[in-house]
Amino acid sequence: QKEVEQNSGPLSVPEGAIASLNCTYSDRVSQSFFWYRQYSGKSPELIMSIYSNGDKEDGRFTAQLNKASQYVSLLIRDSQPSDSATYLCAVSGGGADGLTFGKGTHLIIQP
Amino acid sequence: GAVVSQHPSWVICKSGTSVKIECRSLDFQATTMFWYRQFPKQSLMLMATSNEGSKATYEQGVEKDKFLINHASLTLSTLTVTSAHPEDSSFYICSAYGLTAFSNQPQHFGDGTRLSIL
Numbered sequence: 001q002k003e004v005e006q007n008s009g010p011l012s013v014p015e016g017a018i019a020s021l022n023c024t025y026s027d028r029v030s031q032s033f034f035w036y037r038q039y040s041g042k043s044p045e046l047i048m049s050i051y052s053n054g055d056k057e058d059g060r061f062t063a064q065l066n067k068a069s070q071y072v073s074l075l076i077r078d079s080q081p082s083d084s085a086t087y088l089c090a091v092s093g094g095g096a097d098g099l100t101f102g103k104g105t106h107l108i109i110q111p
Numbered sequence: 112g113a114v115v116s117q118h119p120s121w122v123i124c125k126s127g128t129s130v131k132i133e134c135r136s137l138d139f140q141a142t143t144m145f146w147y148r149q150f151p152k153q154s155l156m157l158m159a160t161s162n163e164g165s166k167a168t169y170e171q172g173v174e175k176d177k178f179l180i181n182h183a184s185l186t187l188s189t190l191t192v193t194s195a196h197p198e199d200s201s202f203y204i205c206s207a208y209g210l211t212a213f214s215n216q217p218q219h220f221g222d223g224t225r226l227s228i229l
């Protein structure tokens with residue numbers, strides 16, 4: 001049984017600060033890792049994808065992957081109130097493989 | 112970017128009705144489509160994987176006779192919830208995956224269908 005674990009939160013961060021979201025996964029053969037943002041009542045929106053160990057930066061977002069520790073994280077710099085949402089960590093075996101999602105972390109950016 | 116269209120966005124119907132949801136990839140050929148379900152305050156759960164021209168693969172605990180999936184073309188997959196009951200009320204979301212030069216491409220999600228069974 002593949003599992004993806006996230007702290008459900010809520011995680012409250014002041015505007016302008018760095019928000020740090022974490023995720024662990026159980027399946028060691030996982031190859032592809034994603035962070036999605038989901039607003040209430042909406043479909044998930046892809047924020048970051050990462051496939052190899054290390055850091056990947058895209059604008060205010062940095063994804064970090066450590067396959068040895070089975071750990072994925074997402075950093076959001078200069079947090080904005082519009083970043084307030086639920087962030088879903090998703091993992092797959094790669095290619096045309098279904099995603100296993102965590103339960104999500106509810107992030108609140110306080111103005 | 113890649114666009115996946117899902118229709119309808121909202122359905123309210125009586126218990127016992129069958130409901131069909133369409134998922135279309137608008138600007139790429141989707142060799143594989145996925146159907147997910149999300150109950151309130153829960154995460155997305157994969158229901159089934161469908162490949163064009165072949166039978167869908169269902170996840171454990173998902174009734175294949177209740178959730179009929181058809182993937183007749185590279186741009187269209189449908190999910191039919193047969194004889195829907197209130198416990199089937201949920202947010203159903205499709206995603207599409209297409210072959211590109213790079214194998215590790217993220218799935219593209221549709222906007223979802225909120226199904227309410229009275």
